Amino acid sequence: MDKIKIVNLKKSYGQGAAVDNVNLTVRDKEFFSLLGPSGCGKSTTLRCVAGLEEPTAGDIYIAEALVNSSAENLNVPTEKRPIGMVFQNYAVWPHMTVFENVAYPLKIKKVSKTLTRQRVADALDTVGLERLADRYPSQLSGGEQQRVALARALIKEPEVLLLDEPLSNLDAKLREHMRFELKELQRRAGIPILYVTHDQAEALAMSDRLAVMNAGRIVQVGTPMEIYARPADCFVADFIGLMNFIPCRVVAHDSETATVELTNGCQLKIADRHGLEGECVVAVRPEDITLSRTGAVECRIEVRNYLGNLIDYKISAGTQIIRVQTANTAVYEEGAGLTFTIERASLLPSFEARQSRA
Amino acid sequence: MAAALLCMVLGTLSAFLVVRTDLPYKRSLRTLMVLPYAIPSFFSAIAWIQLLGPQGYLTRFFVTLFGAGTAPWNIYSPGGIVFVLTAHYFVLVFITVAGALERMDASLEEAARASGATTYRIMKEITLPLVMPAIFAGGLLAFIGSIANFGIPALLGMRARFFVLTTSIYYALAIPDFALATALSGMLVVVALMFLTIQLWLQKGEGKYTVIGGKSVHPAELKLHSLKTPMLVCAIIFGFFISLVPMLSMFLTAVLKYWGAALTPGSFTFEHFLYIVNLEAAKRALFNSVVLAALAATVTMFVGTIISYMHVKARLRGSRLLDFLATIPYAVPHTVIAIAVILAWSRPPVSLYGTFWIILVAYLAVYIPFAVRTTNATLQQIHNSLEEAARVSGATFGQRLRHVILPLSRPGMTAGWILVFMPALRELTISILLYAHGTETIGVVVFNLQDAGYREVAAALACIVIVILIFGNFLLKKLTGGVSGF
Numbered sequence: 065m066d067k068i069k070i071v072n073l074k075k076s077y078g079q080g081a082a083v084d085n086v087n088l089t090v091r092d093k094e095f096f097s098l099l100g101p102s103g104c105g106k107s108t109t110l111r112c113v114a115g116l117e118e119p120t121a122g123d124i125y126i127a128e129a130l131v132n133s134s135a136e137n138l139n140v141p142t143e144k145r146p147i148g149m150v151f152q153n154y155a156v157w158p159h160m161t162v163f164e165n166v167a168y169p170l171k172i173k174k175v176s177k178t179l180t181r182q183r184v185a186d187a188l189d190t191v192g193l194e195r196l197a198d199r200y201p202s203q204l205s206g207g208e209q210q211r212v213a214l215a216r217a218l219i220k221e222p223e224v225l226l227l228d229e230p231l232s233n234l235d236a237k238l239r240e241h242m243r244f245e246l247k248e249l250q251r252r253a254g255i256p257i258l259y260v261t262h263d264q265a266e267a268l269a270m271s272d273r274l275a276v277m278n279a280g281r282i283v284q285v286g287t288p289m290e291i292y293a294r295p296a297d298c299f300v301a302d303f304i305g306l307m308n309f310i311p312c313r314v315v316a317h318d319s320e321t322a323t324v325e326l327t328n329g330c331q332l333k334i335a336d337r338h339g340l341e342g343e344c345v346v347a348v349r350p351e352d353i354t355l356s357r358t359g360a361v362e363c364r365i366e367v368r369n370y371l372g373n374l375i376d377y378k379i380s381a382g383t384q385i386i387r388v389q390t391a392n393t394a395v396y397e398e399g400a401g402l403t404f405t406i407e408r409a410s411l412l413p414s415f416e417a418r419q420s421r422a
Numbered sequence: 423m424a425a426a427l428l429c430m431v432l433g434t435l436s437a438f439l440v441v442r443t444d445l446p447y448k449r450s451l452r453t454l455m456v457l458p459y460a461i462p463s464f465f466s467a468i469a470w471i472q473l474l475g476p477q478g479y480l481t482r483f484f485v486t487l488f489g490a491g492t493a494p495w496n497i498y499s500p501g502g503i504v505f506v507l508t509a510h511y512f513v514l515v516f517i518t519v520a521g522a523l524e525r526m527d528a529s530l531e532e533a534a535r536a537s538g539a540t541t542y543r544i545m546k547e548i549t550l551p552l553v554m555p556a557i558f559a560g561g562l563l564a565f566i567g568s569i570a571n572f573g574i575p576a577l578l579g580m581r582a583r584f585f586v587l588t589t590s591i592y593y594a595l596a597i598p599d600f601a602l603a604t605a606l607s608g609m610l611v612v613v614a615l616m617f618l619t620i621q622l623w624l625q626k627g628e629g630k631y632t633v634i635g636g637k638s639v640h641p642a643e644l645k646l647h648s649l650k651t652p653m654l655v656c657a658i659i660f661g662f663f664i665s666l667v668p669m670l671s672m673f674l675t676a677v678l679k680y681w682g683a684a685l686t687p688g689s690f691t692f693e694h695f696l697y698i699v700n701l702e703a704a705k706r707a708l709f710n711s712v713v714l715a716a717l718a719a720t721v722t723m724f725v726g727t728i729i730s731y732m733h734v735k736a737r738l739r740g741s742r743l744l745d746f747l748a749t750i751p752y753a754v755p756h757t758v759i760a761i762a763v764i765l766a767w768s769r770p771p772v773s774l775y776g777t778f779w780i781i782l783v784a785y786l787a788v789y790i791p792f793a794v795r796t797t798n799a800t801l802q803q804i805h806n807s808l809e810e811a812a813r814v815s816g817a818t819f820g821q822r823l824r825h826v827i828l829p830l831s832r833p834g835m836t837a838g839w840i841l842v843f844m845p846a847l848r849e850l851t852i853s854i855l856l857y858a859h860g861t862e863t864i865g866v867v868v869f870n871l872q873d874a875g876y877r878e879v880a881a882a883l884a885c886i887v888i889v890i891l892i893f894g895n896f897l898l899k900k901l902t903g904g905v906s907g908f
Contacts, residue, residue, distance in 0.1 A: 114810075114814060115813075116810055116813070141813075142810070142813040142814055143813050143814075143815075143816045143817055143818055144816075147814060148814065149810075149811070149814040151807040151810065151811060152807070153805060153807055155805065155807035155808050155810065155811035156811075157808060157811070157812075157826060157830070158830070159829045159830055168812070168815050168817075168825070169815040169816055172815055172816040172817050172821060173816065213811075216811070216815065217814070220815070220816065226814075
């Protein structure tokens with residue numbers, strides 16, 4: 065069953081479109097992320113699902129019920145939608161205790177006092193705050209306020225949980241810890257999550273599937289592994305992880321592989337099913353390059369940064385500067401002349417896509 | 423104009439002393455400096471008459487000290503007006519300059535010091551130019567305040583037949599010559615708006631001084647060394663004279679048998695307070711003022727909240743215009759608003775002239791900007807997501823208002839209420855132009871008593887008001903955690 069279905073969603077402010085023809089579905093029990101740079105329309109999309117923004121055009125279904133349709137002029141107000149939401153700044157009400165905050169959705173539903181107490185206790189237990197029920201938010205840390213917001217979002221047992229950059233205000237250590245915790249919590253509650261973030265590591269770590277957005281459009285949808293290994297274009301390749309872009313020209317190709325020529329005259333064979341021609345870009349992850357003395361292309365070590373678990377090199381081949389990350393056992397001196405081999409790479413169309421983003 | 427210039431010099435100097443030096447008791451001094459502004463300007467005028475008038479305490483002190491026949495000054499003169507205006511309005515410069523000095527990035531001065539400049543040169547070439555916009559802005563505010571002031575020139579100038587715009591309007595209404603009053607009001611508006619425009623323009627220009635503001639690094643304090651004690655004495659004497667002496671004089675006059683009596687135990691009395699209790703007009707005025715102020719505060723806060731909600735939260739189209747319209751009366755001198763209200767509401771079908779309600783209408787016009795400003799600020803502080811979180815929890819508009827927005831804005835709203843109530847309670851300029859028999863306000867009664875020569879009774883009534891104002895101020899400070907109030 066599709067828990068969220070967005071069809072041809074469009075939202076414009078004035079002339080520019082913040083969200084331009086977005087289509088996506090979130091399946092049951094799925095952790096789905098919207099990932100993109102700030103201003104790409106991911107938060108606007110989420111707020112349209114929540115009903116906090118009214119779409120200019122398009123249909124939105126939550127749990128297979130139509131909540132928004134520009135054609136039928138339907139816009140179910142936020143308070144009537146079966147959703148829970150956690151905001152970037154938590155939005156925990158400062159004049160209510162933790163208990164009152166979490167109990168609020170039940171108070172609105174006029175749930176009986178005893179049942180409320182029971183369910184709030186359970187919810188606080190789930191997020192590990194059972195001992196702080198009588199505290200006020202000002203007496204809590206950022207992480208604890210975060211959990212209060214989560215408990216409040218979960219207590220009315222919504223069909224979907226909407227999270228708007230909920231980890232961005234936490235410090236780095238806690239953020240990484242919360243990644244695991246959030247995912248565990250989601251498994252336990254068995255609830256689908258639509259998650260908005262600009263942090264690609266966060267999206268890769270937690271999502272079952274994710275959509276990469278740019279300038280109001282969805283560029284690619286897939287599992288974290290698909291998106292990391294086979295980016296659809298230069299934008300996705302650049303936005304997710306580290307990537308080297310090497311200009312090249314396609315000189316020949318058959319049905320499965322293309323032969324390209326780099327600017328220094330070297331020729332490479334790269335898998336390509338799209339039949340690209342002419343000026344293209346070879347996209348290579350730093351960890352997909354090996355350094356040796358017997359490789360294919362000559363290079364020179366320019367800078368070496370020792371990072372503990374790995375070594376980060378900047379090498380030069382002709383005028384091209386390339387990032388290479390190797391295991392911490394492959395130690396070469398700065399200034400050394402070596403060779404490198406590309407183990408895995410993608411062939412992407414032109415440079416324009418990457419430049420138009422700037 | 424002279425008053426504004428004096429304000430700039432005094433305000434800047436005192437602000438600098440209080441903010442940027444290692445003078446002890448800075449906090450108390452600061453309170454002392456801004457205190458005069460908390461009491462209405464015509465009270466200052468009354469107090470300074472008591473001090474420096476022909477039979478004033480300081481005048482007699484001076485005469486006996488130097489054995490002179492008469493005092494070398496005359497408070498009932500343009501000079502006297504400038505003096506009292508300065509004593510009252512220098513606070514505006516003080517506050518703006520003190521604020522700018524506090525917000526200034528310390529590294530700007532440290533960079534100058536690292537370049538080898540001496541303290542004196544840093545002050546002259548770095549600090550002073552950087553706070554210049556603030557000095558001008560404060561000076562303009564003082565100018566606009568001075569030119570729109572009625573109480574001070576009325577009490578000090580009318581006796582010497584020295585008229586300014588505001589007192590001329592009062593005089594024209596008394597004739598009554600509506601045409602003249604309207605024409606004079608027009609002039610006043612033009613002058614006030616002109617200078618307000620300059621002030622706004624200056625504020626815009628502040629963009630290039632964005633170095634002020636931003637990081638909140640506290641600037642280093644200037645060590646005064648050997649100058650410390652003399653400076654402290656100067657500052658204390660200055661603060662003392664400008665704020666405490668007038669109040670003491672007011673109190674003294676209120677408890678003396680007659681103004682100018684010898685200060686012997688036998689000449690103290692409470693009969694003036696008793697007189698007020700028995701004075702029908704005073705009781706009526708007290709009642710009128712309290713009711714007017716409370717009504718004005720309640721209605722303006724209510725309207726202000728609605729305007730602010732539409733503007734800040736709902737962002738309705740056209741609400742910007744409403745917000746702007748509501749702040750216009752801010753720029754218009756109170757005298758002019760009074761005239762405008764007469765013109766608008768004294769003809770059928772709705773004729774309010776001479777009634778209690780016309781004063782209320784004028785108060786609403788005057789104080790709505792105050793209300794909108796506080797409600798705007800209060801609602802802006804409530805992050806949108808707090809209301810949105812309530813929506814997601816299933817709360818309707820009414821529930822959101824009741825459970826989230828109103829509880830969170832209560833301290834701000836209460837502070838705003840007091841912020842309107844207090845100046846409305848002591849208001850003179852509007853009510854003196856609009857009152858009729860039976861609708862006097864406290865300000866009108868104090869003014870008339872003073873004008874008719876009942877100085878002691880006027881002082882007694884003024885003391886009561888001052889006590890209420892100081893109490894209100896204290897309450898305000900509590901409520902806002904020291905942001906508002908003195």
